[in-house]
Amino acid sequence: xxxxxxxxxxxxxxxxxxxxxxxxxxxxxxxxxxxxxxxxxxxxxxxxxxxxxxxxxxxxxxxxxxxxxxxxxxxxxxxxxxxxxxxxxxxxxxxxxxxxxxxxxxxxxxxxxxxxxxxxxxxxxxxxxxxxxxxxxxxxxxxxxxxxxxxxxxxxxxxxxxxxxxxxxxxxxxxxxxxxxxxxxx
Amino acid sequence: xxxxxxxxxxxxxxxxxxxxxxxxxxxxxxxxxxxxxxxxxxxxxxxxxxxxxxxxxxxxxxxxxxxxxxxxxxxxxxxxxxxxxxxxxxxxxxxxxxxxxxxxxxxxxxxxxxxxxxxxxxxxxxxxxxxxxxxxxxxxxxxxxxxxxxxxxxxxxxxxxxxxxxxxxxxxxxxxxxxxxxxxxx
Numbered sequence: 088x089x090x091x092x093x094x095x096x097x098x099x100x101x102x103x104x105x106x107x108x109x110x111x112x113x114x115x116x117x118x119x120x121x122x123x124x125x126x127x128x129x130x131x132x133x134x135x136x137x138x139x140x141x142x143x144x145x146x147x148x149x150x151x152x153x154x155x156x157x158x159x160x161x162x163x164x165x166x167x168x169x170x171x172x173x174x175x176x177x178x179x180x181x182x183x184x185x186x187x188x189x190x191x192x193x194x195x196x197x198x199x200x201x202x203x204x205x206x207x208x209x210x211x212x213x214x215x216x217x218x219x220x221x222x223x224x225x226x227x228x229x230x231x232x233x234x235x236x237x238x239x240x241x242x243x244x245x246x247x248x249x250x251x252x253x254x255x256x257x258x259x260x261x262x263x264x265x266x267x268x269x270x271x272x273x
Numbered sequence: 274x275x276x277x278x279x280x281x282x283x284x285x286x287x288x289x290x291x292x293x294x295x296x297x298x299x300x301x302x303x304x305x306x307x308x309x310x311x312x313x314x315x316x317x318x319x320x321x322x323x324x325x326x327x328x329x330x331x332x333x334x335x336x337x338x339x340x341x342x343x344x345x346x347x348x349x350x351x352x353x354x355x356x357x358x359x360x361x362x363x364x365x366x367x368x369x370x371x372x373x374x375x376x377x378x379x380x381x382x383x384x385x386x387x388x389x390x391x392x393x394x395x396x397x398x399x400x401x402x403x404x405x406x407x408x409x410x411x412x413x414x415x416x417x418x419x420x421x422x423x424x425x426x427x428x429x430x431x432x433x434x435x436x437x438x439x440x441x442x443x444x445x446x447x448x449x450x451x452x453x454x455x456x457x458x459x
Contacts, residue, residue, distance in 0.1 A: 100395040110294035116364040117292045123325040124304050145303040152299055185296045
């Protein structure tokens with residue numbers, strides 16, 4: 088049996104009832120933790136692209152777990168198998184659970200058939216982040232891009248997902264767009 | 274200005290922005306996994322988690338003082354109570370209890386029964402030496418250091434290792450008298 092061996096109080100994490108997901112922690116606790124994630128990864132890389140890739144990797148493992156958790160808890164062990172279904176699942180269900188609200192918008196790319204964009208005026212992870220000038224286009228949203236890629240990939244929709252700042256006219260802070268480019272069907 | 278009454282942990286937690294605890298839990302999990310991959314040695318991971326906690330603690334104490342209106346504690350006993358009842362509550366939404374005081378009041382245990390860091394977590398056999406929540410001990414150490422208390426913090430009980438609760442033993446090493454870098458009348 089998995090998880091048994093050492094004398095543990097409750098022998099298996101699977102014996103515990105699954106939480107309802109209503110628990111909360113303060114936003115600052117998360118912001119502090121996220122800031123440590125970014126700072127630690129900065130020490131592990133030489134350039135921005137690598138830093139984004141590592142944040143994306145961290146996010147990926149969150150996304151894969153979120154998909155499993157939500158499908159099991161909220162959807163009776165079913166998941167969407169159609170492209171638009173899974174996209175709206177990400178935009179609505181996943182976003183609501185993780186960030187407390189549905190994402191601001193989900194759009195289809197105008198230039199390419201296989202591109203979709205999820206945009207957010209103030210992405211949670213970017214809320215307390217300002218990017219130093221010398222770090223150019225670095226976007227901590229890479230972590231969220233990783234979450235999205237983790238969900239999509241685990242649901243059978245491999246994609247390349249990236250995060251970008253898009254300036255909005257008349258606003259000081261840009262919005263963040265998560266660009267999803269689906270892989271070709273193999 | 275009249276002194277402001279200290280606020281309870283519940284009141285602060287209710288008034289701050291919050292995020293879903295699962296996002297927090299899974300993000301922390303992603304950090305620990307990344308550390309395990311990068312550093313390989315469980316001991317090194319424990320150290321790094323403690324360091325990250327320390328970094329958080331020295332910043333978090335500012336927010337704690339600003340929001341809680343807590344004035345100086347008269348003794349270490351009060352300090353420990355405030356950490357357990359106000360600190361844990363306002364950031365993690367859980368309360369801890371303080372027990373096991375030694376005779377001279379410099380060493381006690383903070384006991385957590387509910388711990389949002391460990392949902393879904395089980396230690397695999399090759400990570401038995403890991404103090405999964407070591408970031409917490411770093412946070413407390415860092416925060417206390419900023420209010421002039423040097424402490425040493427060790428884990429006495431850990432539910433992931435089969436105990437019935439999480440117990441942090443906090444030992445006050447020395448209290449550094451506060452020194453102002455300036456004179457009051459300047």
